[in-house]
Amino acid sequence: MTDDSKKTDRILSAAEEEAVRRQLAAARHTGSMPTDVATRLDDVIAGLQAERAETERAETAAPNVVPLASRRRFRIAQGIVAAAAVVAVGVGVTQVLSNLSPGASHDDAGGDSAAVTSEGEANRDDSGESKEMPPAGSSSPNSELAGPRAEMYNAAPQISSESFQRDVALLDPEMRTATEDETGPADGLTALRMTRTCGPTSPPAGYEAVPVRYDGRPAMLVFGKVVDDRQRVDLYLCATGVRERSVTIQQP
């Protein structure tokens, strides 16, 4: 046993204990919460409140729905979503192919916008019904989304609220630090599209947006810039578009 460990094993005298307590008390943090942290937490509360209001609205609206009409609208919505999916996938494949082909022009921004718009419209058409789509007892991971976006989220990594930090840290490092050059135009296009339709805004340069499923719900992880081997990660729920959680992870 070392001298140090002998020291830590000993029982302190009352005076020694008091000296330690005095030093601890003197090191107490007496300042207010920093403004940036307070603002961030106020945002979180606002997001939680919006989420709760949305849930309550959905729950109060549900009993008023006539089942037969609902089913009929569901079938119509399914048709719209299927049609939108075909169009969007077709456009997407065309774009990917044109991007991959040598000498491909970069005038596909309009095409992308069109695809995004059609997805957005499909989603808006169906948004009122989407919560009724999964049968009772099922937990469709994409009940808040529909069509092509739902398809994309099917393959998204799972993030659990219980192990949020660990799950984020375990994401493929290439995924969370990806640039368009590294992942190819298709992934970059997908991330951009996702951010436009599910998240706050397009992430600024140096940030990366990754679609995930958070407790089964479509969400977007936005990875910030790495500063001193630390990286801030924010999670936005697609249902509310507000930041749900944040974590600072250590770069491996």
Next chain:
Amino acid sequence: MTDPSDVDLLRAHVAGDADAFGTLFARHRDRLWAVALRTMGSPEDAADALQDGLISAFRRADSFRGDAAVTTWLHRIVVNACLDKIRANKVRAADALPDDLDDYAGRGSLVSATDAADDPADLALADERRRAVLTALETLPADQRAALVLVDMEGYPVADVAEMLDCAVGTIKSRCARGRAKLAPLLGVLRDPAEREPTHGNPRPRSAVPSTDPPRGPPTGA
């Protein structure tokens, strides 16, 4: 008209009041921040843990039974979020040092008002001591650290801390005692008598023979 109590606000939140939780949190956020900051060591981790605790409290408000004060309940949730985060951080090599002094010293009220506050040299010495305490605190196991932050730093009664950490009063006392014993040599409290500066009064006698008694167990009485 008097302000609503914490319990009233929490009940109003559960009943659907959109502003009640924000008001409740605003009341206690500085103290919760202090606890999270000292338990986690870095402002980034403290903010993350506090956010996790906040979300948990918002969603689990209906689980509050009124057995303890609302502030005790809030502290319990935040401290548990901190401890969860510390455990999660152990997966990776942790090299975070308490850096809030650098980050937040210029924001006004971090440094407590003392008689020496106007003297830069004394202020620097106080900061150095504080940094030494925080660095030493980092070396403790999370449960001992949390107990010391709540009892010795924040000044909560042991009984309240026992409720916050959901354990027995004796356990809190034991954690505090063990934590202080570990901090003592790191803070220069246990210097050998030969290294000590001359002091008034009789020096503590040094035991001639090392004790062979087994370590003292937890108190058995009430």
